[in-house]
Amino acid sequence: MQVPAFFEYQRATSVAHVVTLLERFGPEARIVAGGHSLIPMMKLRLAQPELLVDVNDLHELAGITVEDGVLRIGALTRHAELLASPLAGEHFPILHDAERVIADPVVRNRGTIGGSVCQADPSEDLSGVFTALRAVAVVRGVDGDRTVPMREFFHGPYETAVRPAEILVELRVPLQPGAGSAYVKVDRRVGDWAVAAAGAVVSLGPGGVVEQVGIGLTAVGDADFTAVEAEDLLRGRVADEYTFAAAGEAAATHCRPVADQRGPVDYKRHLAGELTVRALRDATARAHRGGSTE
Amino acid sequence: MTVNGVEQVRDIEPRLLLVHLLRDELRLTGTHWGCDTSNCGACTVWMDGLPVKSCTVLAVMADGRSVRTVEDLEGPFGLDQVQQSFMDCHGLQCGFCTPGMLMTARKLLDDNPDPTDTEIREAISGQICRCTGYRNIVAAIRHAADAEAAGRGDT
Numbered sequence: 001m002q003v004p005a006f007f008e009y010q011r012a013t014s015v016a017h018v019v020t021l022l023e024r025f026g027p028e029a030r031i032v033a034g035g036h037s038l039i040p041m042m043k044l045r046l047a048q049p050e051l052l053v054d055v056n057d058l059h060e061l062a063g064i065t066v067e068d069g070v071l072r073i074g075a076l077t078r079h080a081e082l083l084a085s086p087l088a089g090e091h092f093p094i095l096h097d098a099e100r101v102i103a104d105p106v107v108r109n110r111g112t113i114g115g116s117v118c119q120a121d122p123s124e125d126l127s128g129v130f131t132a133l134r135a136v137a138v139v140r141g142v143d144g145d146r147t148v149p150m151r152e153f154f155h156g157p158y159e160t161a162v163r164p165a166e167i168l169v170e171l172r173v174p175l176q177p178g179a180g181s182a183y184v185k186v187d188r189r190v191g192d193w194a195v196a197a198a199g200a201v202v203s204l205g206p207g208g209v210v211e212q213v214g215i216g217l218t219a220v221g222d223a224d225f226t227a228v229e230a231e232d233l234l235r236g237r238v239a240d241e242y243t244f245a246a247a248g249e250a251a252a253t254h255c256r257p258v259a260d261q262r263g264p265v266d267y268k269r270h271l272a273g274e275l276t277v278r279a280l281r282d283a284t285a286r287a288h289r290g291g292s293t294e
Numbered sequence: 295m296t297v298n299g300v301e302q303v304r305d306i307e308p309r310l311l312l313v314h315l316l317r318d319e320l321r322l323t324g325t326h327w328g329c330d331t332s333n334c335g336a337c338t339v340w341m342d343g344l345p346v347k348s349c350t351v352l353a354v355m356a357d358g359r360s361v362r363t364v365e366d367l368e369g370p371f372g373l374d375q376v377q378q379s380f381m382d383c384h385g386l387q388c389g390f391c392t393p394g395m396l397m398t399a400r401k402l403l404d405d406n407p408d409p410t411d412t413e414i415r416e417a418i419s420g421q422i423c424r425c426t427g428y429r430n431i432v433a434a435i436r437h438a439a440d441a442e443a444a445g446r447g448d449t
Contacts, residue, residue: 001330002330002331003309003311004309005309006307006309007308007309008308009308009352009354011357032352032355035350035351035352035355036332036350039350039351039352040331040332040350042309043330052308052352054354054355056355080344103420104335104419104420105345105398105416105417105419105420106335106338106345106346106347106398106420106421107332107347107420109344109345109346110344110346110347110350110351190419191419191420
């Protein structure tokens, strides 16, 4: 039987209450939302917090809205809610592409967006999605809110810019009218972690030239989940198969996968290149249709 | 918390998992304790109306919420249609995954009374049947959907 070690439990009544508790207990306190990363780690004693702060009652952290040209996703939004959100799907189909392949429907009822990105697992799908989207994290501490671009959010496996006495409150994605986006993943079986995955967000200018592009890579060793070299190569060039192939090669060359039970390095490198091509192809096709999946 | 509509008050350790509260404290052993890693789905129950894996929910997190287990499926007039259809279609062999399958199937049909086979397979993709009897499980859920449609007078 897997049972966590002893800990204290408090149910937070407000975000300010969370920050107060985190301040008081220091790094030995952990926030629990869906718990689908933290509770398994506590069972294995990979995490042994002294205090769990339950944020599930904090409706101020939930919800998906569009305000002032920004898609705002509350940290407590469940994966199932993001997948079911027409607002999210309308603006950024990449979010639905990714959510469809994250875990399984029952886990998605419970797991949260904030929990996933704060866990910072190197194979976490949403990490590559939000870096591709150039999203911004809003983090709250005792001194109020600060923002962190998602491209600066990840400090290494299981480490983020969120400090011990802070809480991620929402993710903001600037709307990109006309942009197309897509996410593709290879996993060993339904609901598994990615062997490799790629997300792309493409804005086209006159003549089908790439104006702006974001490429996120998951599970292939990029600490910031971003294929910057491939992005640089694409900007200003016509979005066609030749360009995609060159971008895929750049992504494959510059990623740093490690061999594990999900596959050897050369296979993962191959996937990084091929999935970058496929994500670019799908995102560009959607951009030609005005960004929608129709 | 309420479990199957009955108020339950217990003094528990924070580290007690919901599946163990249900089975060991409340003696509701219909919910099965399987992989313990939120993969197999045998422990699936409803919390506030949504299927969740109770091996990965702390019992204390269910404080003030409503939990529904497989024991609550049977009503005053007999088995729930999904239970009946699992019997009729041989949707279980060893039966270990069945409680989770039933709870997920009931929720699917409540939300989507006429799912496609693809939607059924998607809905149960978080449940593992180690007898590999998926074909009959899908057939059973399809059968339940059809029986409920007939009961409503749908064509």
